[in-house]
Structures are given as C-alpha cells and as structure tokens.
Amino acid sequence: MTEPAIEVTEVWKKFPMTRNHPGFKEFIVNLPRFAGRNGKTGFFALKGVNLLVKKGECVGIVGRNGAGKSTLLSLVLGTLRPTAGRVRVTKKITPLLELGAGFHPDLTGRENVFINGVLLGLTMRETAMRMDAIEEFAEMKEFMDMPVRTYSSGMYMRLAFSVAIHAEPVILLIDEILSVGDRSFQKKSKDALLTLIRQGVTTLFVSHNGQSVKEICDRVVWLDHGEVAGDGMPDDILARYDSSSS
C-alpha cells in the first residue's frame, strides 16, 4: 500500500453569504442584526467530504456548477481553510487553477516566467536552467523579451502552461484547462500532462468534459451539492453522472 499523497477527512466548508455591502444608512438601521451575522448565515460548499488520493494516482473530479469542485481544489492547495475537518497534503503542489495567475502585463515574458516559476516552487537558478525548455515548449522564442500585454491570448496561455508543467510538480491540480491554444497545442499540452502523470505525478483533475477525464484519469469522484455522490472507475461513475444530468 503506497502512502496517501492527499488526505481529505470529513471536510466541511462554509462561505459567508455575502451580499454586496449595504450602504451606511441600512447599516445603522439594521445594526442589531449585523452583530452576529458571521456565525449565522452561510452556505456550505462542502458537506463532509472524504477523499484519499494515493501517490501517483490521477483522480478526476466531476460535478455540476456549484457542486464544490473548485472549493475542494482550493482546500487541497491550501489557499482556503476548511471550516471543519482536516486536509493533509504530503508534497509540494503545483496548481494549474488559473493559468498565468500573477502574470503582469507590463513585464516581459521572461520576467513573468521567473516570477511564476519561483511562485510555483522553483528557485531562480532552476527557472533559469529551464528557460530554454519553457520557451521552446511554448513556441515563442522571439517574443520572450516583449511585454506580455502585447501577446495574443493564445500566446499568453501557452507560456503560462509551459511554466507550470516545467515547475516539476509532484502534485498537480488542474482546473479545466486542456483547451489551451490551437488544436496542435492542445494535443501537445495533453501529451505533456499525460507524460507527467505516467511519471507518477499525483493529479487532481477537475473537468466538465467526460471524454478527457476518461482519457486521463484512473479514478473519478463525483461531487453533488457538496457531497461525494460517487467514487470509483471512470466508466461507471461517468455513466451514472451523465444519466443523472440528462
């Protein structure tokens, strides 16, 4: 039995129900009611979720909009804290939650690669050593020293994707991004991910696209209204998920 890479135990996550801020007048009028508002109203995005991901496993997460998929990823990443329960992660995580988070439009491609590389877990030297590979994969040799604001959105995504997969992920969190660039780059990026996964990178893969989940994952978890509705072989779970949503 290999050790678990991700351990999510009985996790609940409540978000406060934020309306847009009431104005000052309403605030004064309703003052007594605001006193305890943090404790009372709220929306549970996850209700007692359990998930055990072994090292090297690739788990797909499916579910409708608002089922709690992204919340789960953020909890595993650690940018969110669970309201109750426990999340344990043993290794360094590279998130592909939002490609190019932290890219600054006025910095050049190369400068952004440095910042992003270090944010994703490399040192500056390691990033410098991988610079050629990153450039090459993103297919943008001659644009690296131009500010990112001049890039097309395809170029932007390609570069961001390229940094992320070169950051030596041990655990990869992917939130619906296989549609990067044109068709040939889509194939290339999918192949690169598959290579990483075969090398034993633990992966959580959130997607609406049953086809790509089937191709990549060896297990699927189905979230429904914040609860695990199914967990098992991709074919079984996806069939049940599809029939429930139609």
Next chain:
Amino acid sequence: MTRELRRQFDLLRLITVKEITLKYKRTYLGILWSLLNPVLSTMIFYIAFRIFMRIRVENYTLFLVSAMFPWTAFSAASSLSASSLINNVSLIKKIRFPRQMLVISVVIAQLVNFLFSIPVICVVVLLYDLTPGLSWIAGIPILVVVQFTLTLGFCLALSMVNAYFRDMEYIIGIFLNMLFWLTPIIYPVSTVPERYRAYMYINPLTSLMSSWRELFMRNRIEWRGIGLSFAVSLGVLCCGMLIFQTLGRRIDEVL
C-alpha cells in the same frame, strides 16, 4: 541555506524588484525618476521657503528635506500597501505563498526609493557649508532598519484590515495627513508648547524623524531616540504580524 529558504529569498527579491521597476516601466526616464523626484521637490521647497515664505529656522531647506524624505517613504508605503493584497487577488487565491511578501516588497521598494534621495540630501548639506560625517555610514543603516520595522508593522495591519473593511483606504488618507502634522517634519519639536511636548513622543515617528534630522544636520546618532523608537517599532511589528496572521486565515473568503 536550504533550498526552500533560497526559494523564499528569490521570491521576495523578484517581487521587490518588480515593485521598484514596474511603476517606471513605461516611462522614458525610468528609475531616474527616483532621483529626479527628490531633486525637483527640494528645488521647490528652496524657492518657496527662501523667497516666498521666509521661515526663521536655520538652514530650513535642509531641515525640511532631512525629515520629509524619510516621511515620504513611510507614507507612500502605507498608502500603497493598503491595496497590496486587494490588487493581487488572483495570486492569493490561486497560488500558495507567504502573503506577507506582497507587503514586505512594498515597504522595501519605498525604502530603496528613499535611498535615492540621500545623495540629494548630501548635496543640500554641502550647499549649506556643512559636511556629511562618517557617522552616516553607521546611522543610515540603523535608522533604515528602525523605519523598516515600524513601517512593516503598520503596513501589515493596514493591508489586512483593508481587505475586510475597504473604507480603510480612505480613512488612511486622512490619517496620514493628520500624522504628517503631528510629526515634527516641517516644524521643530521646540515650537510645540511645553505641556504637549511629552505627548509628541507617543508617536514613534517623532523620535524617528528627529533622529534622521540629527544625523543629516549634525552628524549625530541620537541613541536614546533611536532606542525608544525601535522599541515602539518592534511593538508595532508584533501587533501587525498578529493582525495579519489572525485575519489572514479567512482572507480568501473576503477578497
């Protein structure tokens, strides 16, 4: 140095350099503005207070800039850091890293900016027939450390509170304005009525700014003032870190 420590250091360095260079990225003069700004302000002060409004304080332009430039570093860092977390929502939500770094980089960037104004102060000193002393070599780093501690503590608290309570951004503008007049920057402490003078020193900026002035105008390292202000600054830093830590747990939900 372990690899992880090395990486944290690299990260801080990268975002600090970004903070310093970014605002000049699309200008022609670039980082030169950091030098040009204090030069031009000094000239304006000189003309204003030499010709239009004569003030009977010895070497008034020097008197003014020796406290005004460190103050500017403090106030600029404060108003910029108020929005430093809010402006980096995508980073905070999507990538895990020490969020303090966003604030630390703003504070360092403003202090670096201040260092550019030291040559200008130096020239003003020479213009008044004074000479910069060797004590500057020890005094400047010491005072920079004290000011860094104070500013960081204040900015950590401010940036986090502003994420929850956005009115803070406007309150801080007024607050800094008030603080400016409560700190002996454009007037000496000696003009304050005797019975209020003791209260002036509750404000850690009072002894800090006076120490800068002593150093630049009289080459003196004012140990008592520095010690006092460092002690208060450490207190402010502890409070700031505590607030940042406690409120930081739920920041993801409010951004």
